[in-house]
Amino acid sequence: MPLRLDIKRKLTARSDRVKCVDLHPTEPWMLCSLYSGVINVFNHENQQLLKTFEVCDLPVRAAKFVQRKNWVISGSDDMQIRVFNYNTLERVHKFEAHSDYVRSIVVHPTQPYILTSSDDMFIKLWNWEKSWACQQVFEGHSHYIMQIAINPKDNNTFASASLDRTIKVWQLGSQTANFTLEGHEKGVNCVDYYHGGDKPYLISGADDRLVKIWDYQNKTCVQTLEGHAQNVTAVCFHPELPVVLTGSEDGTVRVWHANTHRLESSLNYGFERVWTISCLKGSNNVAIGYDEGSILVKVGREEPAVSMDASGGKIIWARHCELQQANLKALPEGAEIRDGERLPVATKDMGACEIYPQTIQHNPNGRFVVVCGDGEYIIYTAMALRNKAFGSAQEFVWAQDSSEYAIRESVSTIRIFKNFKEKKTFKPDASADGIFGGYLLGVKSVTGLSFYDWETLELIRRIEIQPRAIYWADSGKLVCLATEDSYFILSYDAEQVQKARDNNEVAEDGVDSAFDVLGEISESVRTGLWVGDCFIYTNAVNRINYFVGGELVTIAHLDRPLYVLGYVPKDDRLYLADKELNVVSYQLLLSVLEYQTAVMRRDFGTADRVLPSIPKEHRTRVAHFLEKQGFKQQALAVSTDPEHRFELAIALEDLNMARALAQEANNPQKWSQLGELAASTNNLQLAKECMQKAQDYGGLLLLATSSGDESLIRTLGESTLFEEKYNLSFLSYLLVGDLQKCLDILIATERLPEAAFFARSYLPDKISEIIELWKAKLSITNEKAGQSLANPKDYENLFPGLSEAVAAQKVLESQNIKLAPASQALRVTPNHERNVIAECQSLMGGAGPSALPASQDSKQTVGSSLDQDDDDIDLDLDGVNLDDNIDTTDINLDDDLLSD
Secondary structure, three states: OOOOOOEEEEEEEEOOOEEEEEEOOOOOEEEEEEOOOEEEEEEOOOOEEEEEEEOOOOOEEEEEEEHHHOEEEEEEOOOEEEEEEOOOOOEEEEEEOOOOOEEEEEEOOOOOEEEEEEOOOEEEEEEHHHOOEEEEEEEOOOOOEEEEEEOOOOOOEEEEEEOOOEEEEEEOOOOOOOEEEEOOOOOEEEEEEOOOOOOOEEEEEEOOOOEEEEEOOOOEEEEEEOOOOOOEEEEEEOOOOOEEEEEEOOOOEEEEEOOOOOEEEEEOOOOOOEEEEEEOOOOOEEEEEEOOEEEEEEEOOOOOOEEEEOOOOEEEEEEOOEEEEEEHHHOOOOOOOOOOOOOOOOEEEEEEOOOOOOEEEEOOOOOEEEEEEOOEEEEEEOOOOOEEEEEEOOEEEEEOOOOEEEEEOOOOOEEEEEOOEEEEEEOOOOOOOEEEOEOOEEEEEOOEEEEEOOOOOOEEEEEOOOOOEEEEOOOOOEEEEEOOOOEEEEEEOHHHHHHHHHOOOOEOOEOHHHEEEEEEEOOOEEEEEEEOOEEEEEEOOOEEEEEEOOEEEEEEEOOOOOEEEEEEOOOOEEEEEOOOOOEEEEEOOHHHHHHHHHHHOOOHHHHHHHHHHOOHHHHHHHHHHHHHOOOHHHHHHHOOOHHHHHHHHHHOOOHHHHHHHHHHHOOHHHHHHHHHHHHHOOOHHHHHHHHHHOOOHHHHHHHHHHHOOHHHHHHHHHHHHHOOOHHHHHHHHHHOOOHHHHHHHHHHOOOHHHHHHHHHHHOHHHHHHHHHHHHHHHHHHOHHHHHOOOOOOOOHHHOOOHHHHHHHHHHHHHHOOOOOOHHHHHHOOOHHHOOHHHHHHHHOOOOOOOOOOOOOOHHHOOOOOOOOOHHHOOOOHHHOOOOOOOOHHHOOOOHHHHHO
16 A cells, blocks of 8 residues: 555744754654754644743754753854753753864763764764763764764664765774765765664765665665755654655655655645754654744654454554564453553564555454555464465455455456455446445545445445545444544435335435434544444544444543554453554443443333343443433433432422432432422422421521411521521511511611611510610710610600500500411401501590591501501611621611601
């Protein structure tokens, strides 16, 4: 298969000319050293400039991260090496390293060493643990030394590229070069080592516009790459991918296949000349430095070449060209498997593959495995890696039938094979840009996706969608179409297809009723699989989710991208791998998935049979699923979480169950919820009980007044008084006519002004007593104000009609001993229509001192119906917050009242 490298630009940073770039091994940082003498550090994830080091006024041609010391080391045209702490931005050290421009710096991977090369034609070894002592000088080149590279397979050897047209290979501790490679016609600008273990290769680029690949064991040039139109300034073997990257002053970065040496891609971002390229082990990121700035691109897919046979528990993966097998059944005895932790799987080498594996796929029954790459495919037996079939192809897919597969030979030809023999050649209507295996054969083109029957190759349905991947359920009745930013769950009805064929009702786009859309989710699927009717997948934001019946369930949040390998029902575990091929697993109970699948199929018989096998700690999750499907009664029966069961009982208006759960929890919030439900369903007895247990005094007052429950109001008055909820207590006593209690509450809470006015309106015989208390309290803060208060005992002339009001009070008190039932409310004259003084005088036979005429202003009358117009006194007792202290100056008195 062609590499089909997907190259995405992740960061564009315009700046002065960039002479060197480097990538941090653990942080998302890209370092750029500039011709202007500055070093910039960018965060390539959020596109932000993170740090800036002003090094000098001359070009900084070399700079490197030293992660283990938190350093940035730079070399510049002032011949100085500078060391900065990249956390504090302070300069740690500075020294003169050479007598001319410093061209290159490399950091030893394990020792406290750096190597530097210069235009003074020397390479020097420095030890930072010995106060940056120069431990060795390497002399032998006859021109500027442009770059050095340490051998990743032997850290004691390194190579150097020089404008004297040679590449030299050196060894630490040796004064002279081990050997010299000659072949370039002009000066050599750059050099790099191949990272894989299978080839002893070096690569170099020169001013002769050529790139040469060398075998440093045989000391021969094995390949020359031609194509650049100007000097080659940067070369790089990618440490993870089978590619070579080369950069030139012609402004292009060319990507070559490391094995076939064919040109895969040419990148030109219009940033003028390329000066430097940097790659990082364990990452697909590539940093490129230009005349006009720097760019970071992601090359190729990060998904590892790995496949799992779930039935056998065997995993096969590729490390470069080597195939290895891991057996999950061979985990150490007694090993505890924890969710998300790396499994200690033992691996065995299966041998080298003839092609570079890009993808590996087991067939559905797990007996065979196909390896694809370099425009070819090879089918092996999964156990012993014996070659069963091979060929050239752009793409390879397995059918649901384990013995059948298809290859896309070109955009116009698809070949179908069965039992390793070609069965049919198929030419689709439009150009085939991709094919998908599974229950039906999917062919993607610019017009959309077409599904074909494997057997007859008849069109089933054409859909206007361009999926990136297709996942079929084992039943063949469900399929997931995953695009770049969302996925669709469809149901497939083979019976409708057959019916349409029988009735000759197949349209140009196939059978309309073949598929139904069950759901569309705006999430990007990284990898996925079906277990029953549940689609399990990892997404772009590093979560493991599964979709069943329109509901999304999150299994785990991940700290890095993981790729689904398979699900082993016997273990109740989902297995995944990261790009470093570490295997992890998460528990996912098969019984839960089976239950949810049965519910989705409305097969409640099967669901009831499966339910006992679900552990109790997982049943609440199942109950939530049932609730979302609308089966709340079943959810109530299944759930084990008291909180969830209570919510369901409330939703179902199951008062008995809700009461039992509330009693069990004894939580005021639950009693309050249940009380509201009981009140709304007219179960007043239960509502009363709930509100009492929830201490919902406001609700109790509403309930008592609306039902005419005098005893409850009295009880409420007592309990709220004890709880110091004076507003409610005052109102309760006022409603049952216990005026003395109301007055006592005002006195106890030191609301003496309110107490005085309350007495003036309702208990005129208490006015003198309250006035004395008020005067005493007010005199403490303002004696003159206290003395100005008039007491009716001393100034009877200021309180005309008070004696009549007291007499009326006595009459009313004798009348109000027995309260009338609520049923007589309509026959009682409203207070605002009564003249209480006149009523009392008529009851007393017109007797009484200084009797007032019935038309007298009601402001001089008192009683629970003593005022004809209570609004004349600007005192709303219901609204007074008795729980707060109030200053006498806060009282808004009626002007007429003050005149009294």
